[in-house]
Amino acid sequence: MLVGQDFTILHMNPAARALMREAEADFRTELPRFQADALIGSSIDVFQRDPAQQRATLSTLEAPQVTTLRIGPRELDLRVTPLRDNGRRIGFAFEWTDAGERRRNLDHAAQLAALGRSQAIIQFDPDGTILDANANFLQAMGYRPEEVRGRHHAIFVEPSLRESPDYQRFWDRLRAGEYQAAQFRRVGKGGREVWIEGAYNPILDTDGKVAKVVKTATDITPNVQLLGNLKQLIDRNFAEIDGAIARSAGSAGAAAAAADRTNAEVQSAAGGIEQLAASISEIAESMARSRAATERASDETKALARTTDSLTQAAQAMGGIVGLIRTIASQINLLALNATIEAARAGEAGKGFAVVASEVKNLAVQAARATEQISAEIDGIQTTSTGVAGALDAIREAVATVLDSVTLTAAAVEEQNAVTRSLAETMRNAAGSVSTVSASMGEITAAVQEAGDAMGKTKQAAQVLVR
Structure with a gap:
């Protein structure tokens, strides 16, 4: 846009006209009288609210001056150059440029510079x-x-x-x-x-x-080389890793199988111990009954011993009676002898008395014989009673010994019964623990297999990265 010395707009090229038409609405927000098609022939005062200041600046302008004008949302770069003819100023050249394009170009240049640095x-x-x-x-x-x-x-x-x-x-x-x-x-x-x-x-x-x-x-050469080295490392070590995983899987499988077998054996042992505990419980009950029966036998033996003692005392008492009878029989016999002597002295008068004396003598003899026989029987009874008493003492001692043994055995069986019950409970707990171990070994086997799968995927991923 060419402006004369009197600040009148003389000429605008097509680019300047197009720019003014494009920016006309923005100019009118601040300069209501602005008209793009009426600029030629008008004063440049139309671009300023304070024309006096603009004229003063242009009057003293000796060299090109660049400034940026903000018109509403639009920014325009303006370069004003004094025009001279033989050293005399004859006017001004106004060069208008859209500052937004310049800023975008600067931004693009900055982006390109930043991109070039990296x-x-x-x-x-x-x-x-x-x-x-x-x-x-x-x-x-x-x-x-x-x-x-x-x-x-x-x-x-x-x-x-x-x-x-x-x-x-x-x-x-x-x-x-x-x-x-x-x-x-x-x-x-x-x-x-x-x-x-x-x-x-x-x-x-x-x-x-x-x-x-x-x-x-x-x-990315270092990264590719690193990936190549990684692939070589993986290829070199994967055989060992695969073998280790295979061995781990095999060991875990064998351990799982062993745990299953142990579980079955422990279950069987637990069942056997429970049966043993039941049997020992029955034995304990039987020993308790035997102990009670032995105690009753001991009581009966003691009562029989008392009866035998009474029999022995009675036999001894009968011995005294037999002695008394023997004395009486001896006196009767002596009396019969005296009666016979007296009957002989009496002669005929004493014959009847002699017969009586003879019968009394016979009775005395028979009583003596019976007394001897009774004495012999009583001696036999006493001997038998003494033997029975001795045997009963031996039986009582044996029963006491048996009672002590039964008591000790019953106590031991009861203790064994308690230990067996505790062992059965322990075996049941052990069976549960072995079942847990078996399940855990199954999980370990699955984990090892998953680790193997993961290593395979890692190998594939490394190969993909290298490609």
Whole structure:
């Protein structure tokens, strides 16, 4: 926009007119009289609320001045240059620019600069000729700028790929505007292997044709080498790991089987001990009954011993009576003898008395014989009673010994019964514990199998990472 010395707008080129029409609504928010199509021939005072200040500034302007105007939401960059003719100022040139575009360009430039600091960037013609490369890319590939400019992208690939149809299709797709991104194996200076993770970005011109291809990349060679080393390590150790897992699985399976067998044996033993406990309980009850019977036998033996003592005393008493009878019989016999002597003296008168005396004598003799026989029987009874008493004493001592043995045995059986019941309870608990161990061994076996599966998946994942 050309402005005369009197601050009248003389000319506007099409770009300036288009910009003013576009910004007219924004100008009118602050300058209600502003009209884009009426600017030529009007004063530049239309752009200011305080025209006097603007005129004062322009009157003293000797060199180009740049400022930014904010009109509502819009920002415009303005460059004012004094126009001179033979040293005399004849007017001003106003150059208007949309500041938003400048700011966007600055933002894009800052983004590109930031990207260039962290990424390797190289630019190609659509045919693959290298236009430029930043320091990161040159460092990754080991080249200097003059060694790559003007050369083809093929210097970064192996000869076998360079001559392949895949490489030709790669560039055909880029020339067609197709974006491509992946991990690429490239060849650096001296044949050094370089791995990059990058993207080839076709850049289109205003006609929609590919003007150039910009590649942004990151050098991942150390990561790929690390993954390669990891794969070698996994391949080297997986056989041992697989073997260890297999052995662990086998051992766990064998332990589980042993635990199952032990569980069955413990269950069987627990059942046997419970039967033994029942049998011992019956024996304890039988011993208790035997103890009671033995105690009763001991009491009966004591009572019989008392009866035998009474019999012995009675036999002894009968011996005294027999002695008395024997004395009486002896006196009767002596009396009969005297009666016989007296009858002989009496002669005929004493014959009848002699007969009586003879019968009395006979009775005395018979009484003496009977007395002897009774005495012999009583002696036999006494001897028998003494033997019975001795035998009863021996029986009483034997019964006492048996009673003591039965008592001790009953106590031992009762203690054994208690221990057996405790053992049966312990065996039941042990059976439960073995069942738990068996279940745990099953879980361990499953865990080992899961570990084996996980190691297999890890191996596959490592192989995928290496690819």
